[in-house]
Amino acid sequence: xxxxxxxxxxxxxxxxxxxxxxxxxxxxxxxxxxxxxxxxxxxxxxxxxxxxxxxxxxxxxxxxxxxxxxxxxxxxxxx
Numbered sequence: 001x002x003x004x005x006x007x008x009x010x011x012x013x014x015x016x017x018x019x020x021x022x023x024x025x026x027x028x029x030x031x032x033x034x035x036x037x038x039x040x041x042x043x044x045x046x047x048x049x050x051x052x053x054x055x056x057x058x059x060x061x062x063x064x065x066x067x068x069x070x071x072x073x074x075x076x077x078x079x
Contacts, residue, residue, distance in 0.1 A: 003072040004035055012042050021047065024062075028052040 004025070011023050025035075025048065032050065039048050054062055063069060 003074040004031070005038070007070060007072055008035070008038060008042065008044070008048070011048065012044060015044070015047060023048045024051060024066075025049070026051045026054050026062075 007023075007025075011021070014021055023044075032052075036050055039045055039050070
């Protein structure tokens with residue numbers, strides 16, 4: 001329901017034009033293994049890092065060191 005596959009696909013399209021582009025994805029859930037397999041299958045494992053958790057005390061520094069932030073949502077609140 002978050003649209004992570006869309007983000008990975010968009011990143012794959014942007015990568016040739018912006019070779020220094022690096023993506024950090026934060027979170028863990030039941031699809032984490034599948035997402036990591038897709039990243040590897042698309043040969044993006046050196047350009048995408050998946051982190052389970054960032055403490056609140058470190059999140060501000062993460063934002064400050066980033067060029068942009070993406071909050072994905074396709075089905076938020078849908079049951």
